[in-house]
Amino acid sequence: MSKYLVILLAVLLSVHFYATNALGHGVIGKRFIPSTLTLEDPFPSDEMDLLTFDRAPKDKEGRETSFGFEFAKRLTPDFAIGVGWEYIFFDPREAGEHRTSGAGNPEFSLKYALYRSVEHEGILSVGLGVEAGGVGPKRVAERVTTITPALFFGKGLGDLPESLSYLKPLSITGSFGVNNPANRTTGSGDDKEHNPTTIDYGLAVIYSIPYLQSFIKDVGIGAPFDRVFPLVEFNLSTNASKPDRGQTTAFANPGLIWAGRYVQLGLEAQVPMNNTSGKNVGVRGLIHVFIDDIWPNIFTWTPGGIIGPTPIPK
Amino acid sequence: MKLLAHTALSAPLALTLALAIPSLALSHAFPTHSEPRVGWTIANSPPKVTIWFDGELEPAFSTIAVYNSAKQQVDKGNSHINSNDATVLEVDLPNLGPGTYRVYWKALAKDTHVTEGDFSFAIAKK
Numbered sequence: 001m002s003k004y005l006v007i008l009l010a011v012l013l014s015v016h017f018y019a020t021n022a023l024g025h026g027v028i029g030k031r032f033i034p035s036t037l038t039l040e041d042p043f044p045s046d047e048m049d050l051l052t053f054d055r056a057p058k059d060k061e062g063r064e065t066s067f068g069f070e071f072a073k074r075l076t077p078d079f080a081i082g083v084g085w086e087y088i089f090f091d092p093r094e095a096g097e098h099r100t101s102g103a104g105n106p107e108f109s110l111k112y113a114l115y116r117s118v119e120h121e122g123i124l125s126v127g128l129g130v131e132a133g134g135v136g137p138k139r140v141a142e143r144v145t146t147i148t149p150a151l152f153f154g155k156g157l158g159d160l161p162e163s164l165s166y167l168k169p170l171s172i173t174g175s176f177g178v179n180n181p182a183n184r185t186t187g188s189g190d191d192k193e194h195n196p197t198t199i200d201y202g203l204a205v206i207y208s209i210p211y212l213q214s215f216i217k218d219v220g221i222g223a224p225f226d227r228v229f230p231l232v233e234f235n236l237s238t239n240a241s242k243p244d245r246g247q248t249t250a251f252a253n254p255g256l257i258w259a260g261r262y263v264q265l266g267l268e269a270q271v272p273m274n275n276t277s278g279k280n281v282g283v284r285g286l287i288h289v290f291i292d293d294i295w296p297n298i299f300t301w302t303p304g305g306i307i308g309p310t311p312i313p314k
Numbered sequence: 315m316k317l318l319a320h321t322a323l324s325a326p327l328a329l330t331l332a333l334a335i336p337s338l339a340l341s342h343a344f345p346t347h348s349e350p351r352v353g354w355t356i357a358n359s360p361p362k363v364t365i366w367f368d369g370e371l372e373p374a375f376s377t378i379a380v381y382n383s384a385k386q387q388v389d390k391g392n393s394h395i396n397s398n399d400a401t402v403l404e405v406d407l408p409n410l411g412p413g414t415y416r417v418y419w420k421a422l423a424k425d426t427h428v429t430e431g432d433f434s435f436a437i438a439k440k
Contacts, residue, residue, distance in 0.1 A: 027342065030431035214345045215433050217353030226346070261342075261368055 029118040030215060031156035031171060034257045036204045037266045037286045038233040039175045042125045042152035044080035044111045046291050047072050052086070053285040057251075057270055057278030062092040066104070072111070082109040088140040102137040111152070121156030121171070133182065143186040144195045150177030158215070169211040176201045178240070194243055202235035206257075229257040233268065249277040253284065264288040343369040343401075343423040350435040357438055359410040363389070363417050370400040375422040378405045383414050412439040 026033040026043050035041045035049075049070040056064045068086030075081060086104040111127040126149070133145035156171040181195035209221055209228045233253040239245050255268030270282030348365040350356050363380055373395040380389040389405045396402035403419060413436065420430040 027429070030429070032342075032344070210344065213347070214352060215431055218347060218351040223346075 026154075028116060028123055028154070028156070029121045029158070031121040031158060031211065032208070032259070033154050033156065033171050033173060033206065034229050034259050034264055034266075035286075035288050036173065036206070036231060036233055036257070037255065037268045037284050038235050038251075038253045038270075039173060039202050039204050040109075040111075040127065040150070040152055042113070042123045042154040042173055042175075044074055044078055044113050044125065045072060046074050046080070048289045048291050049084070049286060050289050051285075051287040053283075054086075055283050057272045057282040058093065058280045059249075059276075059278035060093065062090055062094075062097075063280075065089040065091075068104075072109070078113040080111045082111070083107070084109070088136075090140050100139045102140040104136045105131050105133055105141045106135055107131045119159070121158050123152075123154045125152040126150070127152060127177075129177070133186075142195070143193070145182040146179050146195075147182065148177045148179045148200075150175060150200075156211075158211070165216050166212070168216055169208040171206045171208065173204045173206070174202065184241075196242065196244065197240040198237050199240050200235070200237045202233060204231055204233040206231040210259075224258065227259050229259065231255060231257060231268075234273075247276055248274070250274055251277055251282075255284075257286075262290055264290070342427040342429050343367040343371055343421045344429055345419070345421075345431065348417070348433070352433040353435065355436040355438050359437055360407060362404050362406045364396075364402060364404040365417075365419055367401045367403065367421055370424050371395055371403060372422040372424060373400070376403050376420060378403050378417065378419045380405060380407060381416050381418070382410075388415065410437055412437045 026035060026041060026045065028043075033041065033043070035043075035047060037052075049068070052066075052068045052070065054064075054066045054068075066086040066088045068084060070082060070084035072080050072082035084107045087101070088104045089099065089101040091099045107129060109127060109129045111125055113123055113125045115124040116122070129146075129148040129150060131142065131146045131148075133141075134143045135141065152173070152175045154171065154173040156168075158168045160168050177200045179198045179200060181197065184195055186193050186195060207230050209226055209230075213219060213221060213226055232255070234251070235253065236248055236250040238248040250273035252271045252273055253268040254271070255266060257264060257266040264286070266284075266286040266288065268284045270284055272278040272281075344367065346366050346368050348363065350360050350363065363378060365378060376393075376395060378389075378393045379387055382388050388410060389407055391405075393403070393405040396404055403421060414434055415436070416432055416434045418430075418432045420428065422428050
């Protein structure tokens with residue numbers, strides 16, 4: 001226990017003193033696309049999910065609740081690395097089994113922006129995620145390492161015709177990733193587990209009140225609601241290999257994000273869309289920090305030199 | 315375990331609170347409101363266009379310009395940061411006739427992050 005406490009504090013302190021700088025977490029043209037709670041956002045950036053909270057809907061195995069954090073830093077203007085970690089509480093459904101908890105496996109990520117269009121408020125990125133299997137205790141963490149190549153995109157609808165001006169504050173982000181387990185099975189005997197390949201995909205539809213009031217029409221929404229982004233995310237996961245090939249879990253996640261200058265807060269419901277996904281409604285929360293805006297003078301170093309702020313013309 | 319769970323909650327929350335008081339922090343500057351208001355139709359020509367931002371701007375490289383529907387610049391060309399409030403960008407206007415006008419702005423925040431945008435307003439016919 002104390003080992004995890006020390007690691008957690010060490011990482012938080014490391015992040016506090018040695019993190020990053022950037023030019024525009026989620027900003028493309030005049031569009032700001034916030035980091036969403038369920039899907040990975042398409043921007044390589046210098047950001048930190050200071051705290052994520054996830055109480056998933058109850059499914060056939062039980063109910064999982066987790067607290068976690070994630071940290072990402074750009075090494076070049078278009079390339080970022082990240083690490084995330086969760087502490088998991090698991091409440092088994094079967095009578096006689098006790099609630100358990102523990103630190104999950106660490107997750108590492110790479111993200112690279114392939115294409116950006118300021119004019120069309122668009123971005124396309126590729127990523128690679130690795131969950132280091134077997135690091136966390138097997139009562140809460142997978143024993144197999146999973147490697148996930150992924151594709152991300154984001155698109156603001158600011159280029160719609162004027163007749164649809166009230167739809168211009170909308171933006172859409174999406175992701176598609178294939179979770180490849182390093183081993184098809186782990187354990188043996190009664191302890192044997194199958195590790196299927198799964199495909200994760202989803203869309204987020206986000207309405208920006210700031211965009212509406214700054215660029216379309218000031219409809220008189222005052223603080224703090226003038227910084228709100230109503231959204232709904234849809235995330236699905238389909239088994240691509242035996243034993244449950246084709247089985248899909250699907251969730252709709254309506255919620256709200258409030259984005260201040262330095263901190264972003266989010267809250268979403270998790271609504272199962274089929275029986276496989278569970279029965280109860282879950283909830284997910286996020287405290288997200290724009291570390292590049294908070295410490296712009298500290299987090300400028302990268303192996304390739306200073307990145308981030310636009311040089312002031314002389 | 316409880317200690318870890320409490321730490322996992324309280325440490326980030328404490329840090330968040332600390333970050334919520336960023337007296338020395340700088341950031342992107344986004345507009346909070348403007349005068350004339352975005353997308354509104356007003357009765358008379360305004361003396362100037364004013365945009366309030368949520369952070370201080372760099373005077374030399376923050377600009378604002380106003381164009382008419384024929385895409386001719388109609389402001390007085392004296393775009394500037396308000397001398398009493400570095401979060402306010404403004405430009406003076408001559409007496410404008412009825413019509414629709416588009417405001418283009420670019421804001422360079424103190425940390426050199428750039429934001430930009432545009433919006434329209436209209437002056438009604440008498």
